[in-house]
Amino acid sequence: MSKSNLTRRGLLKTSVVAGAGVALPTIFTASSAAAFTNEPTGGSVTLGFNVPQTGPYADEGADELRAYELAVEHLNGGGDGGMMNTFSSNALQGNGILGKKVEFVTGDTQTKSDAARASAKSMIEKDGAIMITGGSSSGVAVAVQGLCQEAGVIFMAGLTHSNDTTGKDKKANGFRHFFNAYMSGAALAPVLEKLYGSDRKAYHLTADYTWGWTQEESIVASTEALGWETVNTVKTPLAATDFSSYIAPVLNSGADVLVLNHYGGNMVNSLTNAVQFGLREKQVNGKNFEIVVPLYSRLMAKGAGENVKGIHGSTNWHWSLQDDASKAFVKSFGEKYGFPPSQAAHTVYCQTLLYADACERAGTFNPCGVAEALEGFEFDGLGNGKTLYRADDHQCFKDVLVVRGKENPTSEFDLLEVVEVTPAAQVTYEPDHPMFAGGNLGSCNAGA
Amino acid sequence: MDAIILQILNGLDKGSAYALIALGLTLIFGTLGVVNFAHGALFMIGAFCAVTLSKILTLSFETVDETRTDFLGNPLKVKTPYVEAWFGPETGGMLIDWAVPLAILFSIPIMIGIGFIMERGLIKHFYKRPHADQILVTFGLAIVLQEVIKYFYGANPIPTPAPDALTGSFDFGVLLGFDPNAVIYPYWRLVYFVFAAIVIGAVFAFLQFTTFGMVVRAGMADRETVGLLGINIDRRFTIMFGIAAAVAGLAGVMYAPINSPNYHMGMDFLVLSFVVVVVGGMGSLPGAVLAGFLLGVLESFASMNEIKSIIPGIDQIIIYLVAIIILLTRPRGLMGRKGVMED
Numbered sequence: 001m002s003k004s005n006l007t008r009r010g011l012l013k014t015s016v017v018a019g020a021g022v023a024l025p026t027i028f029t030a031s032s033a034a035a036f037t038n039e040p041t042g043g044s045v046t047l048g049f050n051v052p053q054t055g056p057y058a059d060e061g062a063d064e065l066r067a068y069e070l071a072v073e074h075l076n077g078g079g080d081g082g083m084m085n086t087f088s089s090n091a092l093q094g095n096g097i098l099g100k101k102v103e104f105v106t107g108d109t110q111t112k113s114d115a116a117r118a119s120a121k122s123m124i125e126k127d128g129a130i131m132i133t134g135g136s137s138s139g140v141a142v143a144v145q146g147l148c149q150e151a152g153v154i155f156m157a158g159l160t161h162s163n164d165t166t167g168k169d170k171k172a173n174g175f176r177h178f179f180n181a182y183m184s185g186a187a188l189a190p191v192l193e194k195l196y197g198s199d200r201k202a203y204h205l206t207a208d209y210t211w212g213w214t215q216e217e218s219i220v221a222s223t224e225a226l227g228w229e230t231v232n233t234v235k236t237p238l239a240a241t242d243f244s245s246y247i248a249p250v251l252n253s254g255a256d257v258l259v260l261n262h263y264g265g266n267m268v269n270s271l272t273n274a275v276q277f278g279l280r281e282k283q284v285n286g287k288n289f290e291i292v293v294p295l296y297s298r299l300m301a302k303g304a305g306e307n308v309k310g311i312h313g314s315t316n317w318h319w320s321l322q323d324d325a326s327k328a329f330v331k332s333f334g335e336k337y338g339f340p341p342s343q344a345a346h347t348v349y350c351q352t353l354l355y356a357d358a359c360e361r362a363g364t365f366n367p368c369g370v371a372e373a374l375e376g377f378e379f380d381g382l383g384n385g386k387t388l389y390r391a392d393d394h395q396c397f398k399d400v401l402v403v404r405g406k407e408n409p410t411s412e413f414d415l416l417e418v419v420e421v422t423p424a425a426q427v428t429y430e431p432d433h434p435m436f437a438g439g440n441l442g443s444c445n446a447g448a
Numbered sequence: 449m450d451a452i453i454l455q456i457l458n459g460l461d462k463g464s465a466y467a468l469i470a471l472g473l474t475l476i477f478g479t480l481g482v483v484n485f486a487h488g489a490l491f492m493i494g495a496f497c498a499v500t501l502s503k504i505l506t507l508s509f510e511t512v513d514e515t516r517t518d519f520l521g522n523p524l525k526v527k528t529p530y531v532e533a534w535f536g537p538e539t540g541g542m543l544i545d546w547a548v549p550l551a552i553l554f555s556i557p558i559m560i561g562i563g564f565i566m567e568r569g570l571i572k573h574f575y576k577r578p579h580a581d582q583i584l585v586t587f588g589l590a591i592v593l594q595e596v597i598k599y600f601y602g603a604n605p606i607p608t609p610a611p612d613a614l615t616g617s618f619d620f621g622v623l624l625g626f627d628p629n630a631v632i633y634p635y636w637r638l639v640y641f642v643f644a645a646i647v648i649g650a651v652f653a654f655l656q657f658t659t660f661g662m663v664v665r666a667g668m669a670d671r672e673t674v675g676l677l678g679i680n681i682d683r684r685f686t687i688m689f690g691i692a693a694a695v696a697g698l699a700g701v702m703y704a705p706i707n708s709p710n711y712h713m714g715m716d717f718l719v720l721s722f723v724v725v726v727v728g729g730m731g732s733l734p735g736a737v738l739a740g741f742l743l744g745v746l747e748s749f750a751s752m753n754e755i756k757s758i759i760p761g762i763d764q765i766i767i768y769l770v771a772i773i774i775l776l777t778r779p780r781g782l783m784g785r786k787g788v789m790e791d
Contacts, residue, residue: 054598054603057603058598058602058603058604059602059603059604232753234753234756237764239716241707241713241716242462242706242707244458244461244462244637245455245458245459245462245747245748245751245763246751248451248454248455248458248748248751249451249751249752249753251454251629251630251631251632252450252451252454252630253753265604265605265710268604268605268607268708269605269707269708272607272706272707272708273706273707276615276617276634276636276637276706277617277632277633277634278616278617278632278634281616281617282629282632283629299604300604302604302607303604303605303606303607303708304607304708305607305609305708306607306609307607319519320519330519330520331520334519334520335520339519340519410516410524411518411519411524413519414519
């Protein structure tokens with residue numbers, strides 16, 4: 001009888017070596033097959049739409065989602081093609097992206113940075129999303145942009161207006177089509193000077209977070225350059241609902257202009273309170289008291305009702321624009337959903353088309369290739385006139401609209417009227433401008 | 449001086465809302481012993497009663513106006529409210545304009561009904577459970593109610609203006625001998641204050657001068673003895689829950705023109721109202737009202753720039769600071785009964 005040499009230790013050793021041997025080829029094939037995170041291998045490619053589906057900006061999120069679905073339909077050759085027909089780049093053929101059918105998954109940001117990161121992470125890791133886009137808050141945009149940089153996917157920001165998104169928090173994998181607070185200031189200042197003169201005293205109420213701070217800084221700088229004096233800047237908590245105790249001190253402050261650096265529900269409430277306190281009928285320093293809302297949105301204007309009439313602000317895009325691209329977009333969105341798109345819908349539709357187009361031009365889904373195709377890309381036909389995606393900070397430079405709450409609206413959508421289209425040159429700044437300093441774009445990350 | 453008067457007015461106004469919600473909370477806690485975290489949701493539903501009535505009154509039919517076009521270039525569909533077609537543009541227009549005050553009548557039966565359903569359907573099953581269970585279930589209920597409202601009305605605030613005659617503001621300063629425009633206060637906020645005072649007065653009168661109220665007060669003091677006397681105290685407490693819901697609802701209806709209602713407005717008030725109840729004294733109705741106004745005024749003063757320049761951020765914490773001081777020095781609250789919350 002022969003004695004077996006098999007011992008427990010020996011068996012373990014052998015199995016480890018055998019296991020490693022079996023696993024070895026797959027380790028190498030796994031890393032060599034995927035050159036970048038979530039490289040699409042089948043006949044489809046998945047995009048991740050990360051929008052607020054619950055929380056205070058849910059209506060904006062819903063409008064973004066509608067625009068994304070429309071963009072996917074157009075990319076896959078459905079519908080009337082919308083702005084694909086007016087886009088100056090002809091790379092998109094209506095056969096998906098690089099011949100792959102476009103599919104999408106959605107996540108809910110809840111307008112909270114941690115929830116937004118979690119949903120973006122899940123879409124990247126579980127659903128294999130190759131690109132993340134969306135959002136309706138700068139806090140969320142900055143958080144998700146950072147995550148996408150680490151994960152090695154492209155982030156096409158949605159509605160985010162803080163200077164920081166393409167300033168101190170800019171990332172090589174992140175791109176912003178929407179305008180920013182500096183641009184609002186630069187566009188508004190000349191109009192404000194023309195309307196209200198250069199001898200004014202301004203009082204700022206500011207939402208106490210990244211976007212509010214950068215907007216206040218931008219508007220203070222641009223109005224002080226006109227000769228305006230800033231009487232006071234007061235931060236209000238994001239959770240505030242009744243602004244009466246912040247409005248009351250304005251009455252006796254000697255200020256004759258109130259600047260509301262608020263957005264969403266904050267803007268609706270602070271503006272409503274200001275109007276209730278009779279600020280609009282008030283005379284101070286021999287002048288009519290004026291209110292300015294630097295970042296305007298039609299969805300917010302709807303919430304504030306009658307109170308927006310005659311109040312000036314800036315916006316990224318408005319459905320009443322008469323260029324061919326805007327008309328094409330309003331037509332395909334309006335026919336599908338029965339109402340005109342918001343600026344949030346417009347910016348995310350553009351972002352989806354711009355991403356798809358960059359993939360086509362680069363001939364790859366590799367984030368580094370896509371980023372290179374977007375950097376310095378000049379285009380037209382997406383509703384904002386000639387636009388540049390600047391390579392230095394991944395910020396789009398285009399015309400900015402100064403708008404006013406319409407006195408006699410003809411429909412429930414007709415709330416704002418365009419007062420002036422400020423040319424891109426007037427809102428362009430140097431990449432090292434102090435308001436945008438401190439960040440580093442870094443280099444693109446393809447992950448995998 | 450004028451700034452101080454303005455902040456007092458502001459504080460009384462805020463305090464009215466706190467007092468109304470805290471009054472309802474105290475009624476429920478005092479009668480049923482339940483800590484009702486869904487009370488803020490009742491306030492919110494009240495505001496949405498105003499929104500709903502204004503939507504009902506503006507229900508419209510469409511006619512096509514061939515002479516005008518919509519945003520897509522198609523003939524414009526013009527909406528005409530049914531009430532304007534039935535009663536003529538003038539009466540119909542007035543009904544629409546006065547939707548918020550009319551909603552007071554509309555909301556009372558709805559809120560009492562919701563109160564009954566909440567109490568009989570859910571909360572009564574938690575009377576004998578620990579307070580932590582009651583808080584969890586009512587908090588959960590509040591979230592459900594919020595989401596239901598959001599499902600039907602969306603997440604954005606819905607403007608619900610006051611009647612035209614009551615919009616605009618009142619120059620309070622001229623009455624007091626100040627310069628014109630020095631102390632301006634919105635009419636509707638004054639209306640809110642007066643309305644709150646009337647509702648609070650009515651609740652106290654009801655409890656003080658009716659037999660029903662007397663039995664309820666007796667039940668609050670000693671439930672068991674009242675029960676032993678053969679009085680169905682539970683049924684009366686259920687009715688009190690309905691009344692407390694109606695008070696919260698009315699506070700919400702009248703608040704709609706001050707800030708456009710949205711689905712989470714109740715939560716914003718709830719936490720503060722609990723602090724008000726604790727400061728006033730758990731179970732003390734006059735305490736809740738007094739603390740409501742007191743904390744409202746304190747919060748307004750703390751928002752003054754002069755005070756914030758000395759202690760930055762004081763406006764955010766003043767209410768909690770007062771609550772801590774009260775709990776440390778007088779745990780039963782300003783007007784709480786001796787022995788409550790004191791060992």
